[in-house]
Each structure stands twice: as C-alpha cells, then as structure tokens.
Amino acid sequence: MPIDDIKPTRAGLLIVRRRMALAERVHELLSMKLDGMMLELIRLTDRAAEQRRELEDLYTGAREMAAVAAMMEGATGVLLAALSVEAVPTYAVGHKNVFGVRLPDLEPVAVKKTLDERGYGVLGTSSVIDDAADAYENLIEAIIASAELEGGVRQLLGEIERTRRRVNALEFKVIPELMEKRRFIEYQRDEMERQEWTRLRRIKKIKAKRAEKR
Template sequence: MAATQVNPTRMELTRLKKKLVTATRGHKLLKDKRDELMRQFLDMARENMALREKVEAGIKAANTNFVIAKAGMSEQILHTALMAPKQEVQLTCKDRNVMSVDIPVFEYTTKSADENDIYSYGFAFTSGDLDDAVKSLADILPDMLKLAEIEKSCQLLASEIEKTRRRVNALEHVIIPETKEGIRYISMKLDENERSTQVRLMKVKDMMLEEAHHYKEHQFE
C-alpha cells in the first residue's frame, strides 16, 4: 500500500535507500539498547527482591519490639520518650545515567555522627525493648532508602524498555518493510520505463533507417 504512494524517480529511490540504511542501523542500535536495558532491569529486580525481604524482616522485628515495649510501658511515657527526636536525617537525590535513563541515587546524612543520638529519651523510665525497636528502625533506614532507589529505577527502566520495544517493532515491522517495498516498487517502475524507452528508441531508429532507405531509393530513380 505504501509503495503506491511513492514517486517513482531516481531521486526518490536514492532517498529511500539512504532511509533504509539509517533505519537498519537504528534498528540494530535500539535492539542492543533494549537488550542492555533488560539486563540492567533484571539485575536490579533481583537486588530489589532481596532488599525487600530484608527490609520487611527489619520492619517486622521493629514492630514486634514496639509492641513489647508498649506492653511494658504506659502510653504516656512512650509518647513522651518519642516526642522530641535528637537525630535528624537529610536526604539528597542525585541522578545516574543508565543507557540514557536518569535513575535516582539517594544519599543521606545525619545531623550528628553520634550513634546514641537516635535515642531521644533517657534510659531511666524506658524499657530495653524500646531501645531495640529504635535501633532496629535506625539500622534498616539505609536499606529502606536503597530499596526506594532501586524500585524507582526499576519503574523508569521498565518504561524505557517498553518505549524502546515499540520503536524496535515499528522499525522491524513497519518502516523497514515499507521502505524495502518502496525501493522494489520504484526499481520495477524505473526498469519498466527504461525498457519502454529502449523500445521507443528502437522504433525511432527503425523508422529513421526506413526513411533513409526510401530517400536513397528516390535518389536513384
């Protein structure tokens, strides 16, 4: 269908041949990009699964400790102990380029380097279970940030893989076949025109020879 829409000229034939070369090269590059994106995505997906299990186990342990601490302390003392935290966390988001995809890189810093600043309360009226719960959450924080980073990266890579796959399919099943069909159509038309031209030239030649023959006959009469 696309072949009937092209102009059967040598200039158009040259343009389509250049387009075919470009489309073929682009198809190969996009396939290579898609394959590399898939490899990166699968590596991140495996890392994401392991991290998620670790984070969920850490959060479960922290929740268990909080439940035990709440059972051994009054609710007022528990709220007072956690009301004014001493430690602060500052999160910075940077970008890392993976196959033309900007994926996030999370980095964090704490207000204080003292590890004991995660405890915002005195130890006189609180239980050791509360200490364990706070420590569990503090320990799991880096893995939680890494998990968020990897999950967002997986989403971005998956989106880019889908876009690249659509482009590969468009080149492979639409653009390249239509361009080849256009080249075939123009080549056929040009060959047909060339044969027609040769036939006309031969007829003109025969007519000229016949006319010359008649002219000579008239001269000898």
C-alpha cells in the first residue's frame, strides 16, 4: 500500500509504525554491510597494490631470464622449447561470498609444470631454459592472482555504490516520509479524540440541563 493511501486510523498508525521499524532495521543492516564492505575494499586494495608491485618485479625478472636464455640457447632454441609445451596455462573461475557479494576466485590450471610436462628434452637444453620457464610460470600465477584481486575490487566498488544509494534513500527519503506520516496520523487522531471529547462533554451538559428541568 502506498504511503499516501494509508488512512489516519489506528490500523493505519500500526502500519506506519511497522514500516518504520522495518525501514530502520534495514537501514541499520545495510549500514553495517556498507562498513564491512569498505573495510574489505581497503584490504583488497592494499593487497592488489602489493600484488601489482610483485607482478612488475616478476615481469622484469622473467624478461631478463628470457634474454639470458636467448643469449645462451639462441632465439630459435627458446622458441622451440616454448612450442614444445602441450598444456596451455589457464585458470578455473569460481566465486566466494563476502558480505553477500560474489567475488571472483581464480585458480591457476596447468601453470606450474614439471620438467617432463614441459615437453622439451632435458638433455638437449641448458638450465637457463628451465630458469626462464620457472620465471614465466611464476609471472602467470601472479597475473592470475592480480586479476582476482582487481576483479574483487571492481565488484566491491559496484556493490558499495548500490548499497550507499539504498542507505541514502532510506535515511533521507523513506524514513523521513514515514515519520511525517506518523506525526500526521497521530495529530489527526488527537484532533478526532478532542472533537469526540468535546462532543461527549456537550452531550453531558445537555443531559444535565434536561435533568434539572425535571
């Protein structure tokens, strides 16, 4: 029932009071959720920044190891070693629930490999190829971890904005309108009670006068 359709009766007053209690409870819960999400956002943002710095260091190291491997084995040797890997690195997508928000949970798949899984002959290559492969596997894992954190930050930012709008709507529109409606109904009921009391008093006086005439 729209708030404007609520009648200034006892039943209408009960409806408004129930709605106010519900709106205040929802506002309290959403405010707690908003605070929790803000703390989680700060935590994720700090971790994402740290992960990004680590990612940059791993990228620099991997490039250096690839350059050393190319110098030792030649660009063709490095390319052949890379092409011999059959299992392509990827990730599995899952979700985790944080304050009712579905955050991405990325799990590396076929990233870390043993020497046998890499496909190239151990005897035909030097250890620099293995070192370069290790460096790039660590880099790929860091990329996946960074993507998970940054995806979580984006999801939280979107949910925080939606929750803030709901909190503001309750705080500055819904609850004030209900309070105003409650005051209006209480005023109307008080006015009706005063009118009824005045009417009863007038009737009592009329009855008293009639009794005196008898």
